[in-house]
Amino acid sequence: MKPDVNPETVSDFVDMVFRSGFVVVVGRPNVGKSTLVNRLVGRKISIVSDKPQTTRNRVAGVLTSQSAQVILLDIPGFQKPRDELTIRMQSAVDGAMDDADGALFVLPANEAIGKGDAFIALQLRAVGVPTIAVVNKADLVSVQTAQQQLQKAAALGEFENVMLVSAKTGLGVTELLPALEQLLPVGPKYFPDEILTDRPEEWLVGELIREKVLAATEEEIPHAVSVEVLEMEPRSDSDLVDIRAAVYVERASQRPIILGRGGQKIKQIGSEARRDIEALLGTRVYLDLLVQVRRRWRRNPGFLGRLGI
Secondary structure: OOOOOOHHHHHHHHHHOOEEEEEEEEOOOOOOHHHHHHHHHOOOOOOOOOOOOOOOOOEEEEEEOOOEEEEEEEOOOOOOOOOHHHHHHHHHHHHHHHHOOEEEEEEEOOOOOOHHHHHHHHHHHHHOOOEEEEEEOHHHOOHHHHHHHHHHHHOOOOOOEEEEOOOOOOOOHHHHHHHHHOOOOEOOOOOOOOOOEOOOHHHHHHHHHHHHHHHHOOOOOHHHOEEEEEEEEEOOOOOOEEEEEEEEEOOHHHHHHHHOHHHHHHHHHHHHHHHHHHHHHOOOEEEEEEEEEOOOHHHOHHHHHHOOO
């Protein structure tokens, strides 16, 4: 015989349930996945660029509230492995999809929803996790266009919710977080409350530098560039942090492109990166950038391991 249940007690228990888990963030290039993750986390943990394949690692953004801990997994895009780098990038995608308790499927408000989006929807269907579809960049289109995009997004699959957001302005982001929490099972906290990402500061610093390199260079450079923080130490006699980092390219002809005439481009890259690094670390920074040729680094497993890829 089942015991008597007080409805009020059940309601209190439901309110006290803590949910936790991993939500993989997917979408085709340049739909604003990393920008949305940064907006949700409230801190820049993933670099942003209009160049494809900007994200090379699985980066976890941790959102902790009184009722849940949502771990957003910002991952590289789906791709055909061509070298050791892209093999590892696809492995990061596969691992994240296997670990996922839910998914956040990001689509554009300002571009046609097409075959690339349908392909990703198919992959999500195969994984079988509850998914929220969000149409991002709502700030760039009219209300009528936004509604049309929402309808097209909804037609791609059976989603828990289809929402309109703008990662740039914050539109709809406050409503998105509780919806993400409801995707997750009951579980423990995986990270302490103060942790916002699983990535160390040295790695984040290297990514901020790479972001500025991508912004300052043309199509030839992005896939060929990597950054390694060689030293990062607080200066004993002041509040400065000394950072020495190497910007690697694959060919000697690419080095002068990064340096620029008279070293002006690398100075610009360093100046812009330093501002973001100081915001990250909360202290003044002296940044020394080296530009070095590292041939075929994308095919070198040991070197990729050094870079944390």
